[in-house]
Amino acid sequence: MSILVTPQTRVLVQGITGAVGARHAQLSLAYGTQVVAGVTPGKGGQRFEQKVPIFDTVAQAVAATGATASAIFVPPAFAADAILEAADAGVALVVCITEGIPVNDMVKVKRALAGASTRLIGPNCPGVVTPGEGKDSQGGCRIGIAPGYIHKKGHVGVVSRSGTLTYEAVWQLTCRGVGQSTCVGIGGDPVNGTSHLDVLKLFNDDPETHGIIMIGEIGGAAEEEAAAWIKQHCRKPVAGFIAGATAPPGRRMGHAGAIISGGKGTAAAKIAALREAGVAVAETPSVMAETLLRRM
Amino acid sequence: MNIHEYQAKQLLAQYGVVVPSGGVVTTPAEAQAMAEKLFAGGVSRVVVKSQIHAGGRGKGVFKNGVQGGVKVCASLEEAVTRAEAMLGQVLVTKQTGPEGRRVSKLLIEAASAIKRELYLAVLLDRGVSRPVVMASTEGGMDIEEVAAKTPERIFKETIDPAVGMLPYQARKVATALGLTGDLLGAGAKLIQGVFKTWWESDAALVEINPLCVVEGPGGKEATVAVDAKIGLDDNSLYRHKDIQAMRDLAEEAPLETEASRHELNYIKLDGNIACLVNGAGLAMATMDIIKHYGGNPANFLDVGGGASKEQVTAAFRIILSDPNVRAILVNIFGGIMQCDIIATGIVAAVKETGLTLPLVVRLEGNNVGLGKQILKESGLTIISGDSMADAAEKVVRALAN
Numbered sequence: 001m002s003i004l005v006t007p008q009t010r011v012l013v014q015g016i017t018g019a020v021g022a023r024h025a026q027l028s029l030a031y032g033t034q035v036v037a038g039v040t041p042g043k044g045g046q047r048f049e050q051k052v053p054i055f056d057t058v059a060q061a062v063a064a065t066g067a068t069a070s071a072i073f074v075p076p077a078f079a080a081d082a083i084l085e086a087a088d089a090g091v092a093l094v095v096c097i098t099e100g101i102p103v104n105d106m107v108k109v110k111r112a113l114a115g116a117s118t119r120l121i122g123p124n125c126p127g128v129v130t131p132g133e134g135k136d137s138q139g140g141c142r143i144g145i146a147p148g149y150i151h152k153k154g155h156v157g158v159v160s161r162s163g164t165l166t167y168e169a170v171w172q173l174t175c176r177g178v179g180q181s182t183c184v185g186i187g188g189d190p191v192n193g194t195s196h197l198d199v200l201k202l203f204n205d206d207p208e209t210h211g212i213i214m215i216g217e218i219g220g221a222a223e224e225e226a227a228a229w230i231k232q233h234c235r236k237p238v239a240g241f242i243a244g245a246t247a248p249p250g251r252r253m254g255h256a257g258a259i260i261s262g263g264k265g266t267a268a269a270k271i272a273a274l275r276e277a278g279v280a281v282a283e284t285p286s287v288m289a290e291t292l293l294r295r296m
Numbered sequence: 297m298n299i300h301e302y303q304a305k306q307l308l309a310q311y312g313v314v315v316p317s318g319g320v321v322t323t324p325a326e327a328q329a330m331a332e333k334l335f336a337g338g339v340s341r342v343v344v345k346s347q348i349h350a351g352g353r354g355k356g357v358f359k360n361g362v363q364g365g366v367k368v369c370a371s372l373e374e375a376v377t378r379a380e381a382m383l384g385q386v387l388v389t390k391q392t393g394p395e396g397r398r399v400s401k402l403l404i405e406a407a408s409a410i411k412r413e414l415y416l417a418v419l420l421d422r423g424v425s426r427p428v429v430m431a432s433t434e435g436g437m438d439i440e441e442v443a444a445k446t447p448e449r450i451f452k453e454t455i456d457p458a459v460g461m462l463p464y465q466a467r468k469v470a471t472a473l474g475l476t477g478d479l480l481g482a483g484a485k486l487i488q489g490v491f492k493t494w495w496e497s498d499a500a501l502v503e504i505n506p507l508c509v510v511e512g513p514g515g516k517e518a519t520v521a522v523d524a525k526i527g528l529d530d531n532s533l534y535r536h537k538d539i540q541a542m543r544d545l546a547e548e549a550p551l552e553t554e555a556s557r558h559e560l561n562y563i564k565l566d567g568n569i570a571c572l573v574n575g576a577g578l579a580m581a582t583m584d585i586i587k588h589y590g591g592n593p594a595n596f597l598d599v600g601g602g603a604s605k606e607q608v609t610a611a612f613r614i615i616l617s618d619p620n621v622r623a624i625l626v627n628i629f630g631g632i633m634q635c636d637i638i639a640t641g642i643v644a645a646v647k648e649t650g651l652t653l654p655l656v657v658r659l660e661g662n663n664v665g666l667g668k669q670i671l672k673e674s675g676l677t678i679i680s681g682d683s684m685a686d687a688a689e690k691v692v693r694a695l696a697n
Contacts, residue, residue: 076531102532103420104457104498110425111457126631145601147631147662162577163601164629168684171629171660188576191425217577220422243580246565246587247596254561254576254598256531257422262440267584284588285581286685 002130002182003157003202003209004093004121005069005141009130012037012067012091014058014074014082016048021073024097024145025052028071031148032132032139037061058089069093071127071143079123080105087118094193095143096123103256106191113193120193124255126163126185137179146170146183154179156292157203159196160215161188161255165243165285169213172289181209188217188255196226204234211237211296213288214279218244219258219265224273231277239292240274241282242267297528299542300347302403304526307497307539308504313489314482315521318405320347327379330404331372341407343368344378348397349547351525352389359386359396368407375404400546408520413506414473415439416487418494427455429491431469435506461491475519479509483519490521497539498532501525551614558610560599567592568622569691570615572608574599574633582627585684591692594621601633608641612649623654625691627684628661635659635667643674654679654694658687 005011011028015021016038025048029035037055038048044056055061058070070086072079072094079098086094101123113120121128127144129151131137136149150167152174160166166185173180184199186192196214203209212234216223223242230238245267247253249260260266274281282291299307302320309315318334321327327344334342346353346365353365358381365387369375379402388396413435421428431451434442443450451472455461466484475483486507494502503525512518533540545553555562561576565583569591573579576598583593595618599611615621628638642657658681659667671678679694681687 077534100531102498102535103500103529104495104532107420107425107427107457145631150631150661160577162575162580164573164575164631165577165581167629167631167661168578168581190420190422215577217580222422225423241581243577243584246583246593247580248563248565251563251596252530253563253580253596256529258576258580262443284585284685284688285578286585286683286688 001206001208003206004128004182004184005130005143007032007130007132007139007141008034009069009141010034010036010065010067011069011071011141011143012039012058012061012065014039014070014072014086016040016052016054017043018073022048024073027148028142031142032134033142036065036067058085058091062089062091067091069143070095072096072098074098076100076102080109083109083120084112087113087116091118093119093121095121095125095127097125097127097144099124101189103189103191106189110191110193121184122187122192124189125187126166128182128184130182131180144185146185150174151183152179154181155208155210156180157206157209157212158183159199159203159212160185161217161257162215162243165215168285169215169288176289176293178289178293181206188257190220190257196222197229200226200229200234204236209236211292213292214238214240215288216240216242216270217255217258218242218247218253218260218267221265223270227273227277227279230279237292237295238279239282239288239295240279241285241288242270243285297530297533297543298349298547299526299528299539300349300401300544301345301524302347302401303542304524305521307526308490308493308521308524311489311493311496313486313493313521314519315524316405316408318403321379321402321404322400324376324380324383327402327404328372328376331375334404334406335372339406341368341370342375342404343407344375344382345403346382346387346399347401347403348387348392348399349544350389350391350397352391353387356387356389358382359388365389365399379404397547408508408510408522410508410510410522411517412509414508415505416490416507417501417503418491419501421454424454426457427494429453429455429461429469429487431473433474439505455491460495461488463488479517479519486519486521497526497536498529499526500529501527551617555614558607560597560607560611560614562614563596564618565593565595567594568620569695570594570618570621570624571627572597572599572611572615572624573627574601574603574629578627578629582625582684585688586625586691589688589692591688591695594618603633603638603641605637605641605644608638609645609648612645612651616649616651621653623691623695624656625687626655626657627687628659630659630661630664634663635661636663636670639667639670643670643676646676654691656681656687656691656694658682658684
């Protein structure tokens, strides 16, 4: 098993005809993911790559194809609308890749999704991968922009705010012959749909996940919140890394959410909270996999 | 993006927040005209305030020796003298760093007869993903210090984005600030205006410190936003043309502005090892690992997910513009980005810039074999790093030699 998605998950892509959406829909198809529909308003009735039907609305796509997950690649100004359209159509898992969405748009989206059955991952995230059994992990479910070939099917869960740092951890595991159950990028924005803690709970309940790598960064208090929960409830070995120990306060380090303000959100505080919870904290980003494997 | 105090007050005034009368000036003549107008209007004192994007102006010192970037003046002559002494001079405060900032604009406004100083701010509470209004009776002080020493003196009201700030919530905040009688209604209206400014402008932070209870005409008390600071959410600027026009490039580091023109994310730091990385998290982690091996990063630089050859060249130019740089570390995890394209960009950039500093390159991911081959066949002296740790160690060692 895995969390959030399986190789059977039926995926639709919102913004499938845009440059980035098209490229990654293609890569997901090549990976063996069940990309069953695309949505681009005004292009309903066409086909993507002569294969995947395109619809005008998410509701039509869901009704016709039974898609249960969506990947969103629409521009930032339209992303909030796209997320809520997917939720309205009953899509269970919405993964929003779009970077640069106004923070207040996400505040409204989060409020609108409260109590809804839809789970949002992201925005500003690399997406979700459950590796498959084929060559270079093909045959898995890839939603988003992560490179498929770096993965390997296995039993480590990876959750991270950062894209390339996720790839770094996954590749370290794969190079050591250790596979992953599911890899989740939750995104670098201050308001996101799914937190580190949400994903940790899913990994904790997944019998196929035997160990967890959690990658955080400066800003906010989500890592501290996760640490408190790990201490009480987590039954699996967890290794962590926090990026930004050398970042100056008050500066936004690329991600809108990666900022130390008012003396809060420092790497030191997060590392201390993780250690206190029994998490093995990697000294450097080069040893994330090694740090976990020593615990397993 | 940050804006000046006078711009913040313009925005606040649009949403009905009471601010002192006055305006911005850029020359001594304009300063004289503004001060004359205020004194003629019956004001007994005016305040001359340096406009820079940094706090601590009042206690700041100009490089020409003049003390204080904010001065209260009791006469027209004094106001003009002060303005002349400040305009064009470099002000150093605890937030500007030793290099200071040149003051090219002054805000001249009526000085209020302050009876009490309060604190009011609106920001995002990340824990609940909702706006929060923060208020304290301890105005005019460093709020972080208040939060650390006397957290009970900070009042917080969380706002439901579905309905916005309701009048009763504004009254709750006003009451927590000790505003009663006639001041309760006026204070609540001001508080709602401050929230509205935050929400409608897509601000990251609106801070009124101090929010003052002042003695108005006829001895009647009133609430006035005496100082104001606004930071905007960069992601939302596209829908605020009026606020975009408030950008002051003179307040931004020139290299950072140049980087943003090439859609690169660059932040200058104090060290001497420049780094060029794809992805914000990996870029931060690269700085961390340089430090771990005893080096000091010269910058944060994220070239993004799909950097072109032109962007890589621009990135090299930018990091080499920093005179402190003694070595360079390139760390690319080519997930989707192809390592051969990056390698071609690196070779072109090294040739174009005539680089002589030690360069360590760590490439991983898509087409990595081809990428390494391009670097090798270029004939350039490029040190190859096999992992992040190996690359960081090598760049620190290269610097030591």
